Amino acid sequence: MMAAGRRGPHAGALSDPAELAARHALLRDAPHTAPIRALAGRIREATGRPVPEPDPLDGGAEARLLLLLETPGPRLSHENAIVSRDKPGGTGANLRRFLDAARIDRRDMLIWNAVPWIIHAPGALNRAPRTAELRAGLEWVPPLLEAMPNLRVAVLAGRFAAAAEPILRAARPGLPVLTMPHPSPTYVCTSPAVPARIAETLEAAAALLRGGRA
Template sequence: MHDADRFNSIAQERLQAWRRSLVDSGRRMPLFDPADGGAGARLLILLETPGPGDAGDRQVSRDNQTGTARNLTRFLDEAAIARRDTILWNTVPWIVHEPGARNRPLRRGEIREGLATLPDFLALLPRLCVAVLAGRVAGEAAPVLADCCPRVAVLTMPHPSPTIVCTSPEIARTIRNTLMQAAGLLNDARL
């Protein structure tokens, strides 16, 4: 095994251990998408919280069968952002909804708890150079990123949920422009 492969393997294990620590504290947590960049990601897309449903083998993934995932996939593809460069996660990373319950707004305490988990999570992403905060709740993570990762460029955009994207053509345009800007920053970071 090459040194880079060994480093990537150890970094992935640490990321999974961090997630398991939240599960061990009684949280219902989706998995990281193994098709994404994981600990080697250069771009974080921070969403709000997993939707209703059971954790099971569920992942935070652009491959999920939801309108949000389909929209995000389309916008990331349009921006030509390589999947291996990304990691998707949520500001409140655990499932807050009771099994069988409908989607509900997050409570202030849940948002505070979720924000408190971010420093340890961000420390596990050594290659991170851009973070895109998607939606109002994710936007509250900007001070955490500024504190923990002052060299990381932080961009904000509307949440890619169909209920938000469909409200105005300007929403889709803003998301598209933000992800194009993120792609440019990723390209500049390679130079």
């Protein structure tokens, strides 16, 4: 089970139903996640699709770093999904490894997706978002930024998340926007240059959070 407060639990913790239930219980009393949860509710209402909740152990609306991934993965439950570094599978394991190496405090960040709803049918294999899905998902980036007044840096992971760069720059002129490969094992294992670039990007983001130069 999860330790009290907002400290990190064991790796891949959200594969444990008890841990997932505990995280949802925290959400009910987590004011820092309320604006993001409200946005998720608006997206659900507008799209009719399941939208994962923010992790209450992360920074929520108070976060200074936005890590934008691509889509919620097919492993996530349609009913109880949470966007988190603690999700099971290779992407979650890589996220934890890279974020821990960069010493980015999870309370300083929000993990979200360029297409914030689950696009996969239950039990379906992973797939890339379609052009129309990505376009529709990116329409929710400006409301997300409005909910994050403390944002100091955005990191876009993967080519679909990178499509949000012009929207971010238009909505928040001067905000540092960094891009990196997606941390999925599909990409990380292709070349030593991929994990090196991810590590370099997250270290630059950490430097910006500390007030240094990237």
